[in-house]
Amino acid sequence: MFHGTESHLVNLCFQYPVLGFFNLPGAGTAIGIFPINDPSFNQFVSAVANVSVSVFWVKDTLANVGVFNVTADLFQIELNNPSRQVINAVVLSGTVSSLESELTNVSYRVSVVETLTENPPVQPPIWIAPGGWTGKYNLDATGALGPLLRGGNPENEFS
Amino acid sequence: MPFGLPVTPPDRVYTFENVAPGPQHQQIYYSHP
Numbered sequence: 001m002f003h004g005t006e007s008h009l010v011n012l013c014f015q016y017p018v019l020g021f022f023n024l025p026g027a028g029t030a031i032g033i034f035p036i037n038d039p040s041f042n043q044f045v046s047a048v049a050n051v052s053v054s055v056f057w058v059k060d061t062l063a064n065v066g067v068f069n070v071t072a073d074l075f076q077i078e079l080n081n082p083s084r085q086v087i088n089a090v091v092l093s094g095t096v097s098s099l100e101s102e103l104t105n106v107s108y109r110v111s112v113v114e115t116l117t118e119n120p121p122v123q124p125p126i127w128i129a130p131g132g133w134t135g136k137y138n139l140d141a142t143g144a145l146g147p148l149l150r151g152g153n154p155e156n157e158f159s
Numbered sequence: 160m161p162f163g164l165p166v167t168p169p170d171r172v173y174t175f176e177n178v179a180p181g182p183q184h185q186q187i188y189y190s191h192p
Contacts, residue, residue: 018175034173045169090175109176116170 004057007066013087015145017077017137018110022125029147031135032125034112035087038074038149041120042089045113047072047152051094054107060100070094072110076146079126081133087126088149 003012021029032033038044049072056065076085092110096103116122128135139145 020173020175107176107178109174111172111174113169114171115167120169 001098001106002102002104003096003098005098006059006100009056009097009099010150011095011097013069013093013095015091017075017089017091018072019128019135019144020125022127023139030125030127030129032127033079033087033089033133034122034125036074036114037120037123038088043114043116043122043149044074044090045115047074047110047112049091049092049094049108049110049152051092051106051108053096053103053104053105055103056098057102057104059102062099063101064097064099065101065103066097067106068095070108072112072152073148074110074150074152075148078138078146079133080136080138081126082131084138085126085133088124091130091145 001014003010014120017033019031019033024030027109036043049070051067051070054064055069058065071093072090073093074088076086076088077091078086088113091109092108096106126133
């Protein structure tokens, strides 16, 4: 991440599907994304996220750096593999702000809670692979990632 | 949600994390009018 400003406080919103490194038995690691069976089955229960500013450069006495509005939610996203596969996946969103400063690194954690069933079965991760998914995704005409399906905050099951 | 209510254990929990570069000494300079 890179965000730098001078005398105007500027907010920069970010929104990324979370990818992970997965151990492949006997074959090292691969980068992939978890498709989630939702909302047809409600595999997605909740997700929590935090993001912290790790590295920033102060450029003046009035400098200000911040990160806020951090959420992890379930979105429908379209992968840019040849079949333009549409999946539901956890997306990390937030805002960083900068004034007379440069923000170059943030750290994050996203934890996901799921319920699983035999039918429909759990979908395996989709790997980044030559000729397949590149790790990127398609935006709609407005530049949006995809419709929000469910917020990451757990719904109250006991009320 | 009030404390003390039963919670069904989830079937799967996982965490994605990115650890940015560790503590670094920052060069801080001031521009005084």
